[in-house]
Amino acid sequence: MEAESRQTLVTRTGGLVIEDRAARRDVDSGTRNIEGYTAVFDEFAVDHELLDADALQARWPQFRLDGGEQALYQSESGLVDAARANAVHVALARAHGAQVHEHTAVRAVRPDGEGVLVETDDRTYRADRVVVAADA
């Protein structure tokens, strides 16, 4: 997207997640803890470093730690300019032929045997296929 739009959308800063190990046990948090993240990073070869409290304190002395923390550092983490990224997404989609209907609530999505009907307040669209991307 950056190459095509010539807009800067991601500012790489590196990212640090600090976790209180006792408070993020698997039994309570499932895989939403550093173990869960690192399992995915290992699977997909995402660069990361795991640090214990001593190593964390040595590199980032500004934090006050209890000693039971662990941390995850990702050199590739960064910030997305969300408003600009959304605007660029829409502009590129339009440039590639998409029609974007803003402020158009979908009221129903109904398969009818041959395709899909997408109902809005104003009209009903027919499509061979529909991709719903309405968050989880």
Ligand SMILES: Cc1cc2nc3c(=O)[nH]c(=O)nc-3n(C[C@H](O)[C@H](O)[C@H](O)COP(=O)(O)OP(=O)(O)OC[C@H]3O[C@@H](n4cnc5c(N)ncnc54)[C@H](O)[C@@H]3O)c2cc1C
């Ligand atoms: C406070 C907060 C902080 C977050 N921080 C991060 C972060 O730092 N990093 C990260 O990776 N993720 C973060 N997330 C998660 C991330 O924002 C979502 O996972 C991601 O935006 C989901 O993308 P999506 O396209 O599936 O859905 P969304 O971005 O939610 O887009 C869904 C769209 O569908 C529209 N919609 C829904 N229903 C209808 C309907 N009936 N008709 C028409 N339109 C409809 C909505 O209006 C919306 O525009 C954060 C989320 C929140 C809430």
